[in-house]
Amino acid sequence: MYRIFLADDEDIIRDGIRRTIDRVDLPVSFCGEAPDGEMALPLIQELRPDILITDVRMPFMDGLALASLVRRAMPWVHIIVLSGHDEFEYARRSVSIGVDAYLLKPIDPVNLRKALEETIARIEADKVQLLARQRTDDEHMLLRENFLARVVSGALPSADIHDQSSRFGINLLAKQYQVGYVALSQACFRGEGTERLRCLFSKLFDTRDTVQAFLKGCDCGILLLTGNTPDEVQETAYEVARALQHELERLLDTVSVIGLSRVCDRLSALPDALQQARQAAQVVGSGQKQSRITGFDELSETASPTRIELGADMPLVDKIRHMQEKDIPDMVNAYLSTVKQEDVQSVLYRYYLLVDLLMVASRFVRELQMEPQECFEDVSDISKLLHTAGNLDSARDFCTEILERVVRYRGMSEPIRYGAEIERARTFIRENHADPNISLHVVASAIGFSPNYFSTIFSQETGETFIEYLTKTRIEAAKKALRETDRKLSEIAFDIGYNEPQYFSYIFKKRTGLTPREYRMQEGNT
Incomplete structure (x- = not known):
């Protein structure tokens, strides 16, 4: 429904136009009126109509002056001018302002209807043109971001990078490179959040040839910095990171963690730099409440990366590796x-999810010594992904196809060893064995495995089941308590994760051949 505002100093004219608008079978409604331009202007600014109908001659401010001010302040408003005189000068000035129609009084309802129909047609044509331009701009922007994501992920040969960079007005020829990983909450990407982040990146970095900032996936931004010397690039990196964090907090009320890689001297080293930056961003203490910048070289040798606290979930690559x-x-x-089917903003968000999944899957199959281009060539046309993202069902089918291929290619490769993951599971069990609610599902989730898969590989890698290892860990803790303390058996049972002391005694004897009391006496702690 298009909203109409009327400005005319004659009551009878306003009444007649209102009645005509009420009777015409058009998607229009009357939203307000005023007897002169001076009164009309603030009302128009408040009501924000789609169409202004104004008389030429009015006291205090005439219709052409009003139309000129509205055209400058609210260019989307379409204007129909009414005149009681067939004067060339009025018509000429109306044309120069850019009005949609010029009608002579007395107003013929047929002519008014025709003017409204033509004006509505222009509004709808403008919408189509704007949407087409927006789609073109969105596609160009998304293709640029995908290009840069493929550059830092190592998915493009250096020759292709230089060939394609000119298409996006990007110069990546440099002596030194550095990557920044901007960890953001997934909440930042919902609703209009993605657009706000992109606008912020544009505001800060569009005029800087040595900084390429873009969104990658749905939980992080990437900074790609270029320069002539390592010191120059590092200085730019910290300057850019500080400015970005300040604006994220000031404008978007968002805490961020930015990891910076080492400086490298070739494009082919960017994937390692991206991993360094990501690792630097991941070393975050639990409950991080302040923004932070961490360089990869600042990490201690013993620092172990943890899950990014700002993200709501485990890294996607870990899920893919173990599903x-x-x-x-x-x-x-x-x-x-x-994301929801009916949410327009969700189309771009879904697009990011699809691209992120494709990029992570490509990186994983490269770990399997396979070429991503061969594995995903028929589904990796980025320009078609925007169409796929337009429908939730097609997006779901795309994700399913990619994951099914990953499982298939993983089955064709050499068996993957999971020593590091199993050691993480053992550590988790040792640290949490006293929790009576610890279970296979809990431990599997903590290290990014599905429960069934975790159960299988845990047995393969350790030679014992999860329950056997958990029980062994609890019994060893019980032995220590029996040897070194005089605590009651019921207290020890609770301390190691058993709610039933009798069950603890049964399990203890089954594993050791002795009751807890007999073990304590044998060890000399009576």
């Missing part, structure tokens, strides 16, 4: 659970 085929439907549903 099984039967896990795919649940994984896809969880992956797309934050």
Whole structure:
């Protein structure tokens, strides 16, 4: 429904136009009126109509002066001018202002209807043109971001990088490079958040040839910095990171963690730099409440990266590495659970999710010594992904296809060893064995495995089941308490994760051949 505002100093004219607008079968409604331009202007600014109908001759401010001010302040408003005189000068000035129609009084309802129809047609044509231009701009922007994401991920040969960079007005020829990983909450990407982040990047960096800032996936931004010397690049990196964090906090009320890689001297080293930057951003203390910048070289040798506290979930690559085929439907549903079919903004958000999944899957199959281009060539046309993202069902089908291929290619490769992951699981069990609620599902989730897959590989890697290892850990803790303390057996049972002291005694004897009391006496702590 298009809203109409009327400015005319004659009551009878306003009444007649109102009645005509009420009778015409058009998508229009009357939203306000005023007897002169001076009174009309603030009302128009408040009501923000789509169409202004104004008389030429009015006291205090005439209609052409009003039309000129409205055209400058609110260029989207379409204007129909009414005149009681067939004067060339009025018509000429109306044309120069850019009005949509010029009608002579007395107003013929047929002519008014025709003017409204033509004006509505122009409004709808403007909408189509604006949407087409927006789609073109969006596609160009998304292709640029995807290009830069592929550059830092190592998915493009150096020759292709230089060939394609000119298409986006980007110069990546430099002696030194550095990557920044900007960890952001997924909440920043919901609703209009993505657009606000992109506008902020544009505001800060569009005029800086040595800084390329772009969104990658749905939980981080990337900074790609270039320069002639390592010191120059590092100085720029910290300057840019500080400015970005200040604006994120000031304008978006968002805490961020920015990791910076080492400086490298070739494009082919960017994937390692990206991993360094990501690792630097991941070393975050639990409950991080302030923005922080961490360089990769600042990490201590003993620092172990943890899950990014600002993100709501485990890294996608870990999920892909450990999933099984039967896990795919649940994984896809969880992956797309934050977007809705009817939300226009969700189209761009879904696009980011699809691109991120494709990039992570490509990186993983490269770990399997396979070429991503060969594995995903028929589904990796980025320009078509925007169309795929336009529908939730097609997005779900795309994710399912990618994950099914990953499982298939993983099965064709050499068996993957999981020593590091199993050691993380053992450490988690040792640190949490006293929790009576610890379970296979809890430990599997903590290290990024599906429960079934975790159960299988834990047995393969350790030679014992999860329950056997948990029980062994608890019994060893019980032995220590029996040897070194005189605490009651019921207290020791509770301390190691058993709610039933009798069950603890049963398990202890089954594992050691002695009751807890007999073990304590044997060890000499009576």
